[in-house]
Amino acid sequence: MIQLLNPLKLQPKGIPASPAPFSEQARTMKFTYGTGERPLAGYSIKRGVGIGGFGEVYFALNDAGKEVALKRIQRNLDVEVRGVRQCLNLKHPNLIALFDIQFDAHEQGWIVMEYVSGSNLRDLLERYPTGLPMDQLCHWFGQIVAGVTYLHDHGVVHRDLKPANVFEDQGIVKIGDYGLSKYISCSRRGGQTESVGTFHYMAPEIGKGEYGKEIDVYALGIMLYEMATGNVPFDGESTQEIVMKHLTADPDLSRVSWPVREVVARALQKDPTARYRDAREMVRPLGLEIDQRYMVTTTSNSNLPPVVSPVAAVANGPSPLNAAAVAALQGNHHAAGSEKITGEQESLHYEEPIAEALRSSWTRVAQWWREMPLHPGSRAMLVAIGIIALVLKSAVLIQIFVTGLMIYVPYYIVWCFVSSSRSGRAATPTVKPGVHKQMARPFVAPQQAQVARPVSAPVAPKAPFKPLSVRQWKAAKRRQLGLVSTTNSLADVTGGWFTSSIVLAVFCSLVAVFQIGTGHAGQAQLISIAWTAIVSMICAWSVIALGKRWQSSEGDWAVRSFIQVTVGLGIGWLAYVLSDFLAVGWSSSSGPEWQSQFASESAPTRRWPGFFDAQGQPLLPAFLAYFPLMMGLVHWWKQVDPLRRTQFSLLSVIWSVIAAWLVHLLIPFPLPWGAVVAAGTSVAVQLASPWLDPEERHQLDPARSIG
Amino acid sequence: MVRNAELAHTTAMPGVKQIVNLLDDSTAGRRHQIMWIDGVGGFLLCHQDDVMIGQATSVPTADLLIMGDLSRQAIAIRRTGSDYLLQPYQETRIEDVKTNRPQLLRHCQTIAVGTSVRLRFSKPSPLSSTARLDLVSHHRWKPAVDGVLLLADSCIFGPRSPSQVQCPHWQSELLLYKLNGQWCFRTASETLVDGRVAKSPFPLVPGMRASGVDFSFSIEVNS
Structure with missing residues (x-):
């Protein structure tokens, strides 16, 4: 049997009772009683608060000085009184409390309830x-x-x-009006x-x-x-x-x-x-x-401010992983009570020292870079200068890198044998690198570990809600991205094109300035820079458009690489047309290394006689070979992915340059312009592509996000 | 004793002699008027040029009383022309800057008194020198009102900004102003005062009740 409860209607202060949600609907409020009147024995009215469909509400003081709200029931008296009686003893901090029902000398019903002085939603x-x-x-x-x-x-x-x-x-x-x-x-x-x-x-x-x-x-x-x-x-x-x-x-x-x-x-x-x-x-x-x-x-992925310590929060979770986390946070590894964990700790001790030193140095540098109080524009400029320097000295750097690799790989193999014999077992054959990371750092970040914070009432330690892993978060985000309308996508793409053009203009201006500074700024060099800027822009626009098309799914890398190769053919053709139009003098604009390649019989360019003319000028086949390979070798869509790890990754730029260099080893292309195109494209697309809400990443479950 | 020490410290500062007299001139216990506006709120009307703000106790020692953890006489505010000068008598911060000497108050400044009480000073209308004090911390005035109006020459109640008191559902403004030393009000709509049709200007009389097409208010004397 359904029973109608009393319609208790408390109107907000300053807001009339209107059936519409918007208070701009002005409504005249005419109250029966004014300040100082005492229609109900023991209560003195101060002012009217509001008028609803079921009665007037007043702010009043009782004779002892207690502030209350008085609601005068104007119709359906019996029904409303019956309903309020049912609710009189409901107690909850988020409900406006009902104190009493009283009747005046005229048998008029009044509901006495909690007065709320604050504003409403x-x-x-x-x-x-x-x-x-x-x-x-x-x-x-x-x-x-x-x-x-x-x-x-x-x-x-x-x-x-x-x-x-x-x-x-x-x-x-506090919720009012639950009398309805x-x-x-x-x-x-x-x-x-x-x-x-x-x-x-x-x-x-x-x-x-x-x-x-x-x-x-x-x-x-x-x-x-x-x-x-x-x-x-x-x-x-x-x-x-x-x-x-x-x-x-x-x-x-x-x-x-x-x-x-x-x-x-x-x-x-x-x-x-x-x-x-x-x-x-x-x-x-x-x-x-x-x-x-x-x-x-x-719960752990809430935006609300935390109050509980990470240790306490983790302690609420009974899982062995959490127990290990508590032990790690407390610096008491034995407390974890797990032999496997002890073994994992020991394996950390045998981590390869050079790699560890390099990693920690990189971490420190990365942290210094993140914390450096610089404007994003200044950062971008510094990065651009660094990239230009790298590109111009890329030949030397790659030689150093290859030499280092040749020394390190044999050393690492020897080290593996030595360390396994010292520890009595293979270094870390049974331990996943991800677990290493988990144990090596307090993986429950303070904010993520906060649980059980009551907003309005006593503490209730509980964390039943599992936050999303990175994979789940990405899947959810990709579904969202798939719902973006074509119009919005188009707006994003054109915005990205615009931004990337500006970035490339700045980037190539810096290259030009650098050339002027080094005294190599002849007409041929400046024309080459202009060619580089336009070709980089074409590459960036293509990458941004493809990335937007592919952002809603992870996709198959092989298919995407093939499409990029195809697009690279078109870029190569455009690059050749542009080169022909601008009459770029590759022989004079490129470095002495490029010019010397033609002097030697064993020069790489001699392998592809159809790609170059006698003066070392690349012909159309050279463009059609170089650009598809450069486009296909780099996973450009990852650099424009809104869910990429960081908005700007220097490693991505370096890899793009290395890829261009590798292509150059196969299909020689005038130095350093091929690599500059790759670097410029990488910088431009990363800076111009949107990057989704980094705050959400902090809410992910750190333990599950590793690996 | 503490108060004497505060006084000695304050008087030692140059240019503070005048405001120190506020303590001697304290209007503690003075009866204020409260304007209860239906559907809007209750506002304490302060007519004097200087007011002492302090803790609400059983024996009031300040003009404006706050139920909070602050001194019985915590700060004083004096109006000089259209400016308001604040004199702290206990630890006070204006916009999070500690102050121990008289400070000129500006529109929308937050005043932190003691450890937890926070007030907002506002002077929303350039046409009027009347200022408004609101408690922005979870404290209450005694008596329980929604704000304090430091009346200067006039005060605007209306649906639009800038008004000292915004009344969103009113159709026209109500102006409080001083006429020959007497506070009056006027409004564009037809007005009933104590149930009778009256003509502008309407003197503001304690105990009166006025109502129009879309407004109604009463003036009560706080005892």
Whole structure:
């Protein structure tokens, strides 16, 4: 049997009771009582707070000085009083408390309840017309869901959830107006004859008289959408239009970012059975949890500020991996109680010293680079200067690298034999490198390890929500990227083209300046630089367009490389046409090494007599051979992938140059212009391509993200 | 004793003689008016040029009382022309900068008093010297109001910014102003004062209740 509870309607301070969600709908407020009047014995009215469909609400003081809100019940007295009695003893910090029901001398009913002095969510949304920041969103939404979950678990459906019914007082979010609620019945879900509430938040099945918990879930979905975007998903000029949209239209989810999107998508299903069955499930994707005491707590991938130490947080997890993490954090390896772990620790001791020194040096340099207080533009300029220097001295550097490799590889083989005999077993045959990393550093980062922080109430240590691994996160992101509209993709591509052109202009200007500085800036060199800039731009544009096309899936590298080779043919042809048009003098613009190649009978260029003329000028076949190989050898799509590890990777640039050099060894191309094209393309595409939300990466499970 | 020490320290600073007199001139216990605006909030009206702000105790020792961890006489604010000067008597920070001497207050500055109480000073309208004080920390004024209006020459209540008190659902502005030493108000809409149709200007009288098409308020004397 469904029982209608009392409609207790507390209007927000300063906001009239309006059926519309937007407070700009001015409404005249005429209160029956003024300051100082005492319609109810023991209470002195101070001012009117608001007027709802079910009565006036006043701010008042009782004779002892206690601040209360008084609601004068103006209609359906018996029904409302009966309903409020059912709710009088509900106790939850996220619900406005009901104190008493009293009657004045005229038998007029008054509800005495908690006075909330803070603003409401509607006010806040008006201050953030494009949506709340994520921390604010989590703060409000988590506590709202905590209160709604409490109501649902006590058999009450709110039925009129909306921002104007949600307040904040002293940092605690409180839901009002739950007097409109109904008891949930197992046998029947309808029975209410009067449809009240706000159309913008009204679930489609309300028109059929169904009032299950699902209508609150739906309203929460609408509120979440509004908190994320600043607008309700279904709006219109008339009530009929809004209702029709609720019944038939799909929300525009492209305006909502992950993970809010998945919550909204499921909460706003037209079919009530397809929505969340339990309101508390709605906060889990946001890194929140409603615990057994109906308090909202944060989980490991939450944006909310942490308070619990990493050790304590990890200690909550019973897994051996977590136990090992605790031991690692405490510096007590024996506490982990695992022989395997001890063995892994020992194997660290035998790590190859040169590699370890190089790695630690690289780490320190990388850290210094990250922490250096430089503007991104200055960084880019420094990188460009470094790359130019590298490219111009690439021949010497590669010789050093190859020599070093020739010395190191035999040494490493000997070292492996020696170290295995010292340790009595192979160095690390049974231990994966990933586990090494796990044990070598405190892999539970402080922020990630924070759990069990109640937002509004006592601590409840609990971390049931598993954060995403890198692979899962990438899969989810790729699905999202697949949903990006063609128009937006086109805008991204053109934006990338524009940015890459600017980057290349700067890059090639620096090359020109460098040439001038070294006294090699003849006409031939400057024409070569112009050719390099334009060809690099063509390469960058091609890479950006292909990368955008491929960003929604991991793809097969072989297929992609083949397509790049094909595109490289076109680039080669354009490069040749441009070279011919500009009349680039390769012999005079290239270094003495290139010119000397033609003097010797054993020169590499002599292997490809059809590729070069007698003066060393590359012909069309040379272009058509060099550029496809350069394009095919480098996985360019990874450099423009929005999910790449870092926005700009120096290693990627170096690898691009090395690849160009390797191609040069096979198909000689005038130095250093082939390598400069590769370097310029790499720098430009990385700086010009979007890179997705690094904050989300910090929320990943570090233990699962390794490897 | 502490207060004497504070005084001695303050008087030792040049140019502080005038403001030190605030302590002697303290209007502690003075009766203030509260303007209760239906649907908007309650506002304490301060008519005097200088006010002492301190802790709410059973025996008030300041003009404006805050239920918080601060001295009984924590800071003083004096209006000189259209400027407001703050004199700290306990640890005070303005915009997170510690101060122990008189400071000129500017629009939208945050004043931290003691360890936890934080106030925001605002003077939103260039047309009016009236300033507003709001508690931005989770503390409360005593009596419980939403803000304090340091009335100078006029004060604007209206739907749009800049108003000292924004009343989003009103259609027109209500202006509080001083006329021949008497505070009055005027508004564009027809107004009932204590249930009777009246004509502008309407004197602001303690205990009065005024209402118009879209507004209603009462003036109460805080006892």
